[in-house]
Amino acid sequence: MIASASREFQAGALALAPLLIGVAPFGMIYGALALSQGLSPAAALAMSSILFAGSAQFLFCQLLGAGAPATVTVAEVGLLNLRHALYSAALAPRVAHLPRRWKLALAYLLTDEAYAVIARRETAHDTGPHRHWFYLGAGLALWGGWQLSTAGGVLLGARLPADWPLDFALPLTFIAIVVPLIRNRTMLAVAAVSGIVALLAAGLPFKLGLLVAALAGMAVGWRLAGGVR
Amino acid sequence: MSVWLTMALCGVATFIIRLSFIAAEGKVAFPPGFRRVLPFIPVATLTALVIPELLMPRGVLWLAWDNARLMAGVAAIAIAATTRSVLWTLVGGFVVLGVWPS
Numbered sequence: 001m002i003a004s005a006s007r008e009f010q011a012g013a014l015a016l017a018p019l020l021i022g023v024a025p026f027g028m029i030y031g032a033l034a035l036s037q038g039l040s041p042a043a044a045l046a047m048s049s050i051l052f053a054g055s056a057q058f059l060f061c062q063l064l065g066a067g068a069p070a071t072v073t074v075a076e077v078g079l080l081n082l083r084h085a086l087y088s089a090a091l092a093p094r095v096a097h098l099p100r101r102w103k104l105a106l107a108y109l110l111t112d113e114a115y116a117v118i119a120r121r122e123t124a125h126d127t128g129p130h131r132h133w134f135y136l137g138a139g140l141a142l143w144g145g146w147q148l149s150t151a152g153g154v155l156l157g158a159r160l161p162a163d164w165p166l167d168f169a170l171p172l173t174f175i176a177i178v179v180p181l182i183r184n185r186t187m188l189a190v191a192a193v194s195g196i197v198a199l200l201a202a203g204l205p206f207k208l209g210l211l212v213a214a215l216a217g218m219a220v221g222w223r224l225a226g227g228v229r
Numbered sequence: 230m231s232v233w234l235t236m237a238l239c240g241v242a243t244f245i246i247r248l249s250f251i252a253a254e255g256k257v258a259f260p261p262g263f264r265r266v267l268p269f270i271p272v273a274t275l276t277a278l279v280i281p282e283l284l285m286p287r288g289v290l291w292l293a294w295d296n297a298r299l300m301a302g303v304a305a306i307a308i309a310a311t312t313r314s315v316l317w318t319l320v321g322g323f324v325v326l327g328v329w330p331s
Contacts, residue, residue, distance in 0.1 A: 022319045043232060050240035055278065060239060070235040077239040080278070081246050083271040089250035089264070096254045107248035112271075116315070168298065168326055169319065171282040172305050174275040176318035179309035181272050194273045195280035199290065202281050210277050217273030222266040 005130040012137025015117045020145040022173050023113065026054050027146050029166040031153020033058065037065035041154050048150040052143065053111065056080050058170060059207065068206040079211050087115040091135070098132055106132065109139025112177055190221040301326035 003011070027048075034044035039061065051057050056077045063073045087110050095106055117138045126134070153160070160166065182188055194217030201209030253259070283302035284290055291299070305322035312318070 018316050022315050039232065043236065047236055050236055051243055053243055055275075056239065056243065060236070064232065070238070073235050074238045074242060078242040078246070080274055081243045083274055084243070084247045085249050086267045086270055088247055089267055092250040092254040095251060103251050104248070107251050108244060110247040110251075165323075165326060168282075168301070168322065171279045171298075171302060172319050172322040173315065174279045175302065175305045175322070176309045176315040178272055178275045178279070179306055179318075180313045187269070187272055190269045190272050191276045194276040198277040198280050199284060202285055202288075209281075210274075213277035214270075214274040217277065218266050218269050221269030221273065222262070225265045225269075 003128045003130060005133040008128065008130045008133035009137035012117070012134035012139075013141040014137075015121070015134075016113060016138040016141040019113045019117070019142070022169060022176075023054070023142065023145050024149040024152075025166045026169040026173060027149025028153035028156065028160065029169065030054060030057050030061070031150045031155075032157050032160050033061050033153075033167075034150075035154060035157050037061040039064065044154050045147075045151060048147055051077070052108070052146065053077075053081055053084075054146070055170060055174070059210075063206055066206055072206050072208070076207060076211055079214055083112075084110055084115075087112075090115070090119065094126070095132060095135070102132055106135055106139065109136070109143060111139070111142055112173075113142050114139045116177065186221060186224045189224060190217045193217050193220045295331045297326050297329035297331040300329050 030048075031044055034047070034057070035041065039047070047057055047060065051060065059080055060073060060077060063076065068076075088107065091106065091110065095103055098106075114135070118135055121134070178191065182191055194213045197216040198209055198213035201212045203209070204212065250259075279302070283299045284292065284296075286296065286298045294300070301322045304325040305318050308314075308321040309318040
């Protein structure tokens with residue numbers, strides 16, 4: 001039986017829904033953080049549409065608060081979001097037949113969470129002619145949840161209790177994404193090098209240690225996987 | 230440079246990264262060395278972000294039992310490895326953070 005476009009859309013949105021439990025506190029704390037670092041409510045809300053990348057929005061606010069130059073901010077946000085190239089490469093063959101407007105829309109909606117849902121969909125269920133509606137459903141569900149939760153954070157702002165460690169949702173979400181990816185020694189080496197370099201370089205200004213550590217980890221992985229061969 | 234311009238540049242960079250392979254499929258051949266680094270990007274960037282949050286929650290290395298964030302992070306890693314569930318990792322991490330004496 002061929003799943004209809006609306007069925008596919010619903011299935012995508014439903015598959016993403018559980019992840020919103022992690023996204024909601026994350027969005028709220030972003031909204032509050034953005035205001036505390038000097039962004040206007042309008043800019044804080046607009047960033048959720050313009051960037052639509054939680055961790056990068058956090059980083060942007062932290063760098064804004066630290067007075068980092070724009071070039072540093074763009075470079076670090078770009079590096080942090082470089083992982084989306086991997087998701088783009090994974091999705092590319094599945095959307096190659098679609099019209100350009102679909103490719104643009106699905107690229108815009110491509111996030112860690114949407115990719116996780118799409119990647120986990122069993123191949124047997126991902127062959128229908130309307131499967132792009134599944135991707136759209138997952139992407140839009142996250143987009144809506146993200147906009148709502150960041151708006152909640154902007155509205156509540158400073159009224160969120162300061163002793164609630166909501167910011168911890170960020171590392172916890174990333175632990176949940178990264179740990180299942182560490183399936184072999186090469187990945188373990190990449191993680192070890194990134195983590196150690198991140199600690200050693202933590203003293204660098206404007207969180208540049210993040211950039212150095214991520215590049216060191218990538219270089220180790222690239223070398224262990226065969227380098228320029 | 231204004232905050233809005235910086236934000237716009239970050240947005241454009243992010244969108245181009247997300248569109249890269251989707252737009253280039255069948256048109257541009259990326260060098261194999263570039264493709265080889267792709268699988269390592271999420272682990273490299275996200276680990277670099279997470280580890281200081283656990284081991285340096287106050288800006289200096291804090292390797293001790295009363296570092297609740299470290300303990301919650303270790304618990305979250307164990308939960309993520311066994312359940313592979315974002316939800317349970319978040320719940321478990323927050324529970325340990327909440328109950329750990331510090």
